[in-house]
Amino acid sequence: MLRTALIGFPSTGKTALFQLMTSAHGAPRAAHGRTDVTLGVARVPDPRLDVLTAMYRPRKRVPAMVEFADIPGRPSGSGAGSLLDVAAYRNADALVHVVRAFEDPAVPHAAGSIDPLRDARAMEDELILADLAVAEKRLDRLAKDLKKARTAELEGEQAVLAACRARLERGTALRDLELPDDDRRRLRGFQFLSAKPLLLVLNADERDLAQGLDRLPERYGLAGPGTGPRTRAVAVCAKIELEVAQLDEADAAAFLADLGLKASGLDRVIRASYDLLGYVSFFTVGEDECRAWSVPRGTPAQAAAGEIHTDLSRGFIRAEVVAFDRLAGRGSMAACRDHGEVRLEGKDYPVADGDVITVRFAT
Ligand SMILES: Nc1nc2c(ncn2[C@@H]2O[C@H](COP(=O)(O)OP(=O)(O)OP(=O)(O)O)[C@@H](O)[C@H]2O)c(=O)[nH]1
Ligand SMILES: [Mg+2]
Incomplete structure (x- = not known):
């Protein structure tokens, strides 16, 4: 499972974002041995899994998951030690820096004013x-x-x-x-x-919604030319989107459209994280379970099988692979077989996004 840690100065909206990402999936829990670190899991939205679920009607539908660690912020200039003693930062595959862009007199900013670029640079200096x-x-x-x-x-x-x-x-x-x-x-x-990939999440002001959130990171200088290949920036409006997330699905979709948002905050943050890390999704299907998995792009089939179970990697013989689009187009695995669209791949085959995989293995 992909692990991320939320990093940021106090009162930037980390906990609000954490709730937005993880609220749909069980109660958050305290990290081992720390009361100030909260761990939660986000389900990765993927319409392809819905299609496969409709096709197989499995007893279980399991989306890919991303772990988030929420840690209270400390003010700029707290010293290097304040970051070093948090294992959740060090263990993360990527850091998610929540940068405040919302104005709210009731929520004082630790540095006295709203300035996303200043805060992004200050955090970079702390790292x-x-x-x-x-x-x-x-x-x-x-x-x-x-x-x-x-x-x-x-x-x-x-x-x-x-x-x-x-x-x-x-x-x-x-x-x-x-x-x-x-x-x-x-x-x-x-x-x-x-050295960790960095996702900047700009926590926008409600007033920014009128102009749309897509271009906001660029307007603040957080995206575009000069930002390295291993950073991404995306804007959310955590407070509003959290309210939207509490609505049922149909109302939420209508509300998002009203706000001019094409996808939910959860969707956008997860997509940006996958893009940043170069992750792809593959699927396993069956009457028992349809499930999505995430691996770095280019992961060989044998290693991908190890994600599912170590036995599958150890005893790996071959992977039967069909592209999701083919399977969805034909409507069944049998039809794909009839048309020769189920390929046999060896252990070095690099798993592609959307592959539906059956691992043949010996115990
Ligand atoms: N107006 C507005 N308020 C927000 C937004 N996001 C968070 N807040 C409010 O700002 C306050 C701080 O938000 P938190 O999510 O607790 O901030 P945090 O980064 O977790 O703060 P620490 O854990 O202390 O570092 C809360 O009162 C939130 O309701 C937002 O997008 N707009
Ligand atoms: Mg917090």
Whole structure:
């Protein structure tokens, strides 16, 4: 399951967004050993799963899921330590920075005024400072160890960490750093925050709805040229959309249309996250269960099978694959077979978005 953590200064709407994303799916729970970290799960909306469910009428319908961790914000300049002691940030596949754009005299802004670009940059600086603290600490330790014994591995680690430190000292995040696989492996354990893909969620003012939310991140300078490949920005209006989410489906759709929104906040945030991370969905079907799964684009069939169950990966023989569009078009797996549209693929086959997969495996 894809794991994300909400990051942001106080009173930006993190908890409101968390509720918007996760309210449809069970009660949130406290993270292990922390009372200030709340974990919740969002179901990934996917109309294709509805089509498959209508076709198979399974006992269970299981959407793909994304975990969100909600953590109270601390004011800008709280120091690197304030980010470093939250494991949910370090364990996340992506960070979601909730940036406040809504005005509300009843909800004071920690920095005294509304300025999304300033806040986005301030958070970037916090991430960079937190990483710098980690890199420096490890480099000090390495210098001592290398005096005792020089090994190629330690020297390699020192070289790549020094490159990271130089970059961080220039005020640049590690997100877009291109590295050979060896160096990537050396850095993995540090879980650098500024290396994680970053989704900026602009929490818009109600008045912004009139002009539409699509272009809002760009208008604030949070999207467009100059923002790196591993960042995305999307705008929501958490408070209003939370109210809409409490309506039944038909009313909610009508209300969203009234507001000029093409999709719900949940939809837009999830889609932006998938796009950011390069995730694709594949499906497993049957009378027992129809289910959506998410894997990074290009994941080989054998590894994708491992998402379902480790036995399926271990005993993997072949994957029977049919594209969702074909299956939906023909109306049944049998018809797809008759037309030769069910392919047999080996363990290295890169799973494509919309693949409906049956894993053949030996126990
Ligand atoms: N007007 C308006 N108010 C909002 C919006 N989103 C959140 N709020 C309000 O702002 C206040 C703070 O929102 P929260 O979601 O609790 O903010 P937070 O980021 O979780 O705050 P911390 O956990 O303290 O860091 C609450 O009173 C919300 O109702 C919004 O889009 N518009
Ligand atoms: Mg909160």
